[in-house]
Amino acid sequence: MTTVKYSLEDFTHDMESLLESQPGNQQIFDKGSAWLERLVSNTDSIPVEFRLPLGTGPRPNHASRLLYQGKSGLQVTAVVWGAGEHLGPHDHRTWGMIGILDNGITETRYSRVDDHDVDGYAKLEKDRAATLKPGEITLLVPIEDEIHQMDNLGDRPAVEIHVYGADLRGLERSSFNLETGKITNFRTTKWDNC
Numbered sequence: 001m002t003t004v005k006y007s008l009e010d011f012t013h014d015m016e017s018l019l020e021s022q023p024g025n026q027q028i029f030d031k032g033s034a035w036l037e038r039l040v041s042n043t044d045s046i047p048v049e050f051r052l053p054l055g056t057g058p059r060p061n062h063a064s065r066l067l068y069q070g071k072s073g074l075q076v077t078a079v080v081w082g083a084g085e086h087l088g089p090h091d092h093r094t095w096g097m098i099g100i101l102d103n104g105i106t107e108t109r110y111s112r113v114d115d116h117d118v119d120g121y122a123k124l125e126k127d128r129a130a131t132l133k134p135g136e137i138t139l140l141v142p143i144e145d146e147i148h149q150m151d152n153l154g155d156r157p158a159v160e161i162h163v164y165g166a167d168l169r170g171l172e173r174s175s176f177n178l179e180t181g182k183i184t185n186f187r188t189t190k191w192d193n194c
């Protein structure tokens with residue numbers, strides 16, 4: 001039998017206590033990423049039913065399930081990426097922390113390098129890419145460093161825990177076409193906070 005030393009409930013309790021003090025992003029990242037690292041260091045901290053692809057629908061190899069939604073805005077989801085899945089560059093419009101729970105996911109970060117003076121257009125440049133392993137954390141810093149692309153280049157589903165400072169349902173966000181520079185604004189009705 002596996003003992004869960006640091007549970008999702010422990011994590012959300014710690015995060016809500018921190019958010020009550022209205023911390024800055026740096027404080028959230030300093031403390032929150034250590035807690036998230038602790039949570040995802042044990043795969044069994046999240047029940048197996050939240051770690052499986054949906055198996056049906058238009059994206060049967062994918063899943064995005066809500067684990068927690070607080071009145072503060074704190075949102076925690078479990079996201080499953082099937083083998084070969086790809087999601088192009090997009091932003092988030094709130095602080096975020098992603099912890100890798102199972103298998104690996106390749107994240108490519110982009111910087112926006114245009115002057116923001118043409119409506120609907122953005123020029124992105126690749127900043128860095130890394131394949132993240134279980135137990136690792138990646139941070140989304142609003143405006144400064146929050147545009148990324150996700151690829152599961154492995155042959156098994158990758159599972160992540162996503163933590164955001166706002167409920168992403170209904171929040172206007174943008175996706176970016178690297179070739180044409182076209183910006184597409186979107187809002188999701190579910191917690192599709194990839």
Ligand SMILES: [Fe+2]
Binds near residue numbers: 090092
């Ligand atoms: Fe994302």
